[in-house]
Amino acid sequence: MDSAYRKRLIAIWIGIAAVYLAVLLLDMTLRPTSMLLTVLKKGAIYSLVAVSMNLLNGFTGLFSLGQAGFMLIGAYTYAILTMPGDVKTSESVYKYYECFITFDTGVFIGLVAAGLMAALFAFLIGWPVLRLKSDYLAIATLGFAEIIRAIFQWDVLGPVTNGANLLRSYIDLTRVTLPFTDIPFPPTLFVFMVSGICILIIVLLINSSYGRAFKAIRDDETAAEAMGINLFRSKELSFVISSFFAGISGALLAMFQYTVQAQQFKSMMTYEILLIVVIGGIGSISGSCIASFLYITLSEWWLRGLDMGTFLGISAPSLFRSGFRKLVFSVIIMVIVLFFSRGIMGDKELSIPRMRAAFARAAKRMRKEAAG
Amino acid sequence: MAGFFHDNLSYFLSGISVGGQYALIAIGYTMVYGILRLINFAHGDVFMIAGLVMVYLSASLPFTLSIPLVIIATVLLGFVIERVAYRPLRSAPRMSVMISAIGVSYLLQNAALYFTGGLAKVYPSIPGLSDTVVIWDATTKIVTLVTPFLTIALVAVLTLLIKHTKIGMAMRAVSRDFETSQLMGIRINSVISITFVIGSLLAAVASLLYFTNYASVTPVSGSMPGLKAFVAAVFGGIGSIPGAVIGGFIIGICENIIRGGASIFGIPGTGWTTFSDAFTFAFLIVILVVKPTGLFGEKAVDKV
Numbered sequence A: 001m002d003s004a005y006r007k008r009l010i011a012i013w014i015g016i017a018a019v020y021l022a023v024l025l026l027d028m029t030l031r032p033t034s035m036l037l038t039v040l041k042k043g044a045i046y047s048l049v050a051v052s053m054n055l056l057n058g059f060t061g062l063f064s065l066g067q068a069g070f071m072l073i074g075a076y077t078y079a080i081l082t083m084p085g086d087v088k089t090s091e092s093v094y095k096y097y098e099c100f101i102t103f104d105t106g107v108f109i110g111l112v113a114a115g116l117m118a119a120l121f122a123f124l125i126g127w128p129v130l131r132l133k134s135d136y137l138a139i140a141t142l143g144f145a146e147i148i149r150a151i152f153q154w155d156v157l158g159p160v161t162n163g164a165n166l167l168r169s170y171i172d173l174t175r176v177t178l179p180f181t182d183i184p185f186p187p188t189l190f191v192f193m194v195s196g197i198c199i200l201i202i203v204l205l206i207n208s209s210y211g212r213a214f215k216a217i218r219d220d221e222t223a224a225e226a227m228g229i230n231l232f233r234s235k236e237l238s239f240v241i242s243s244f245f246a247g248i249s250g251a252l253l254a255m256f257q258y259t260v261q262a263q264q265f266k267s268m269m270t271y272e273i274l275l276i277v278v279i280g281g282i283g284s285i286s287g288s289c290i291a292s293f294l295y296i297t298l299s300e301w302w303l304r305g306l307d308m309g310t311f312l313g314i315s316a317p318s319l320f321r322s323g324f325r326k327l328v329f330s331v332i333i334m335v336i337v338l339f340f341s342r343g344i345m346g347d348k349e350l351s352i353p354r355m356r357a358a359f360a361r362a363a364k365r366m367r368k369e370a371a372g
Numbered sequence B: 001m002a003g004f005f006h007d008n009l010s011y012f013l014s015g016i017s018v019g020g021q022y023a024l025i026a027i028g029y030t031m032v033y034g035i036l037r038l039i040n041f042a043h044g045d046v047f048m049i050a051g052l053v054m055v056y057l058s059a060s061l062p063f064t065l066s067i068p069l070v071i072i073a074t075v076l077l078g079f080v081i082e083r084v085a086y087r088p089l090r091s092a093p094r095m096s097v098m099i100s101a102i103g104v105s106y107l108l109q110n111a112a113l114y115f116t117g118g119l120a121k122v123y124p125s126i127p128g129l130s131d132t133v134v135i136w137d138a139t140t141k142i143v144t145l146v147t148p149f150l151t152i153a154l155v156a157v158l159t160l161l162i163k164h165t166k167i168g169m170a171m172r173a174v175s176r177d178f179e180t181s182q183l184m185g186i187r188i189n190s191v192i193s194i195t196f197v198i199g200s201l202l203a204a205v206a207s208l209l210y211f212t213n214y215a216s217v218t219p220v221s222g223s224m225p226g227l228k229a230f231v232a233a234v235f236g237g238i239g240s241i242p243g244a245v246i247g248g249f250i251i252g253i254c255e256n257i258i259r260g261g262a263s264i265f266g267i268p269g270t271g272w273t274t275f276s277d278a279f280t281f282a283f284l285i286v287i288l289v290v291k292p293t294g295l296f297g298e299k300a301v302d303k304v
Helices: A003-029 A035-060 A067-082 A086-090 A107-129 A135-155 A155-161 A185-204 A208-218 A220-225 A231-257 A267-280 A285-302 A323-339 A353-370 B002-007 B009-036 B045-060 B063-087 B093-117 B144-162 B166-178 B176-184 B188-214 B223-236 B243-257 B272-290
Strands: B133-137 B138-142
Touching: A003 A035, A003 A185, A003 A353, A035 A067, A035 A185, A035 A208, A035 A231, A035 A285, A035 B009, A035 B045, A067 A107, A067 A135, A067 A155, A067 A231, A067 A267, A107 A135, A107 A185, A107 A231, A107 B272, A135 A155, A135 A267, A135 B093, A135 B223, A135 B272, A155 B176, A185 A208, A185 A231, A185 A285, A208 A220, A208 A231, A220 A231, A267 A285, A267 A323, A267 B093, A267 B223, A285 A323, A323 B063, A323 B093, B002 B272, B009 B045, B009 B138, B009 B144, B009 B166, B009 B188, B009 B223, B009 B243, B045 B093, B045 B188, B063 B093, B133 B144, B138 B144, B144 B166, B144 B188, B144 B243, B166 B176, B166 B188, B176 B188, B223 B243, B223 B272
Parallel strands: none
Antiparallel strands: B133 B138
């Protein structure tokens, strides 16, 4: 390990620590309902699911559209497991059903179980589906997500899933405490920590020999197979891991929202995540994260005015009415898809030398323009 | 046996009718896939937009004007989508075109959400189509009876077009081999445009029939029929028009049989409607695994 590399690594870790410290400070000082904190939380959750989708679509070349289904499994598993036992036996949530599961677990077990459950489903689904190619795989995974949604709303499973009714009163973000104490855990920091650890694991995976196998499959299946990579096993591994993290992000989303209902996890949600991945750049982890925060900030905060009647000081209630924001948004997305198909980052990662080079180029261009 | 049919006739009737409507949408998918190898995710939303345009036009115009206008508007929409969102990506990887299709679907749904304000719009009742009739004690609308015949008539015309005209020949050539047909002097772009025009036209007709039965249009009411029609196209063998029609009818009928599960199979429960949606996708996966080429699809040879 040469010293330049080590220096860069230290710089990265210091940068990450600074981000977490800033999040902790914001968590301590701002009101819990402030827009900035909401955006940060949701952005971190979407970063995780976008990165997990990127692992499949960008690094393994499997065009899967099942993300919403796995998020649903994660959200439900988490909600059902962490809901206190006395709430489950009372009538406040399970109104029409006798709840089948009467025990409850902590947050950590809930999160891990959410991931494992999604991974288990992915393992089973992967058997038939991963033999399919490109667009057939896309439509089959989309179909599976719909089947999962139907199963979770099925009234026969009501004693477990509460049928089509919503789940609430489980341990949400405001009720997370520091381990072995009653001190509340700073909610935004919690989301950042869980997402951060998961994304770190994905990054490590991509840089391992497994990750190189995934990329080989993406670039040329036949060549990869000839080099001795077991195609099916690698694809299944990538699919299961991606779903594991999608399940955890689903659980985080459930924590963030306070209530969860199967209806919410439609194919539209998968499309949104896919579009985030595309905006960030297919095959770039940092791109997915940047795009998630950008997407959430724009849609939840900065472009709010487009729905509310006034935007940038222009008041036009008949034009800027409910839904206009999403319309503007989808036009922007189409422009990105058509003209900037490489997204923000392409397949590159954010790095300090590259940023410095980009700044240097920009400065040189400006100097040239000033001179000429 | 006769008693069983008599009791459940309404399910069978609506199965055949919905099946015909799926068949019409499925043709749009199968033709586009046959030529561009693209799952046109926006096709279901084009169908939904046709429904909405009808709602708005019929509010001020008589049906004799609004129906042709709806068909023209839908055809234009299909043409413009291909021109703007798919043509610039002709040489791009297949995945980018599919992402573009998903983007268009997102755009159309959000546009519909904006213009309708998220409310379900009541579909006008078209005289002649939405009148009720009673067949063998089952009450239904005329449209249920009209749909299968209209579907078969349109498909017959389309088959003649593809088999016996110059443009039809060009279409077959392009779907067989994109590059070679280009070298043979076929204008690829116009062939693709015509494919989209035909697909959208059939989607417009399907929307007239479908929404007359369902009576309201919402921004998401195109996505489910769209996906199901795609399944029908896969089942019939993607690229094959008779396959899409047969697939459409089979999916429609099976779905309605499951929807009526409480009385047909004698198992009570309220989950049957939800399950009829899940069935379609389970069916899709079974087909893809067991016979990926579908009923009439051509065998694809993978070359290294």
